[in-house]
Amino acid sequence: MENIENKINLFESINSIKGVGSKISKYLNNKKIDKIKDLLLDFPYSQTDRSNLIETNELEMGKIATIRLKVLKYNFPRIKNLPNKIICEDAKGKIEIVYFNSKEPYLKKIYPLNSNVVVSGKVNYYKNKYQITNPEYVTKDENIHEIKRLIPKYALTEGLTEKKYRKIIENVLNAIPDLCEWHDDDLFKKLNLPSWKDSIISLHNPKIKKDLNSIYYKRLAFDEIFTNLLIHSYNREKIKKIKKKQKKIINYNLDFKSKIGFELTKNQKIIITEIHNDLMSEKKMFRILQGDVGSGKTIISFITALNVIKSGYQCALMAPTEILAKQHFNSFKKLFGYLNFNVKILTGKTKLIKGITKEDVYVTL
Known part of the structure; x- marks a missing residue:
């Protein structure tokens, strides 16, 4: 196997690989491969037994x-x-x-x-x-x-042969540096996860039986999820430091029981209060409300929207599908229509109408 150099920089351009000129580089770019790391993460989809x-x-x-x-x-x-x-x-x-x-x-x-x-x-x-x-x-x-021997099969584009592409991959695999682990050793022992380098080499090795549940894919998936978590956490903390104009949001104590037919649970009331405090804060709110089906997530959203509207602001309730958007729209009107709010539903089929910005509530897809 031919070496590129002693070690490689994973974030270098693929042009730095020996044997990859402008022509081959263009073909690799067609596969969305720009850097060496992209090449290493392009795993074979099958193998040929020769x-x-x-x-x-x-x-x-x-x-x-x-x-x-x-x-x-x-x-x-x-x-x-x-x-x-x-x-x-x-x-x-x-x-x-x-x-x-x-x-x-x-x-x-x-x-x-x-x-x-x-x-x-x-x-x-x-x-x-x-x-x-x-x-x-x-x-x-x-x-x-x-x-x-067993030959790995990669997805190719015009201009790339199996033999040429495999040779490039093997050259890079032979020069992967030994990276210091950035995770806690005890955690990795507990999860029984291999090193990043071993995972990459194993996923390119046709002799090793693997599927999406293999420890090698799990290691890379762990890295990706953990990295995204760190990025989002950093961005949240950064945004939280940005002061926003404090708004006065009133927490109305309406007689919901007589209107919705049931009493709010203790936890639902606690969550509504916490959300209200977040809305009153100078910092932007980052909150996810989780619960089983029927646990009351929708009614909490409705009541929070009511507090925002009655404090003089607008509110949008978004749904992932048109059917669910219509359900929320009808439920909101049924429960709180007596308050005479202007409520509109917007879907992909809805034409924007003049004055739409004057509505109090949008139920949108």
């Missing part, structure tokens, strides 16, 4: 075959657009290796007459002859170990 070396009498049409052959002769036609062919054989029979748009000097270089080569590719049958067209791998007999 480890089974067979003979010509065992060939099956449509199957991948790895076969050791002796080069007999060339068939390079003088008529334009006809394919070049290399006639090869083993102890059991003959096979044609077919190439389209390949130069004769190149083919003679990789298929010297009377030499032994190892070829791996998809077998087809044409005019009573077995053929392998544009084989993915060709090497000298002494380098059979490069082919005779």
Whole structure:
């Protein structure tokens, strides 16, 4: 395996990789790969088993075959657009290796007459002859170990071959630095998670059985979730430091029981008070209200909206679907229509009307 340098910078451009020029870089960019880290996170989706070396009498049409052959002769036609062919054989029979748009000097270089080569590719049958067209791998007999193994399969774009892409990946994998862990050792022992480097190398290794529940994916998922949590936490703290104009929000003690048909629970009342205090604060509110179905999240939102409206402000209640938006709209009007608020529903099908900003409540999708 060929090294790039002793170690690599994961955030460097892919242009820094040996063998990746402007042309290959453009093809990689088409795969949304701009930096070395992007390349490492592009994992194979499958694998091809080229480890089974067979003979010509065992060939099956449509199957991948790895076969050791002796080069007999060339068939390079003088008529334009006809394919070049290399006639090869083993102890059991003959096979044609077919190439389209390949130069004769190149083919003679990789298929010297009377030499032994190892070829791996998809077998087809044409005019009573077995053929392998544009084989993915060709090497000298002494380098059979490069082919005779499990080969990872990556999603490719035009201009990238499996062999070229795999070589780039292997070069990078061979130069991954040993990064210091940024997580607590005790936590990782408890979760039984591998190192980042081991996870990356293992996910590219076709010999290691893995799925989305493997410890290697879990390690990377843990990093991603934890990183997002840190970023959001940092942003929240940063925004909280920004003073906003303090608003006077009145917490109205309306007779909700007679209107909604039930008494609010102790916890619901506590949450309404906490939200009210947040709204009165000089800091922006960051709050998520969680609860089981039927626990009263919607009524808490409605009552909070009422307090905001009766204090002279507007309120928007957003729903993920049009059906739910209509349900909330109808429920709000049914419960609090007697208060004579201007309530409108906005969905993707709603045309914005003049004066829409004058409504007190929006129920929107």
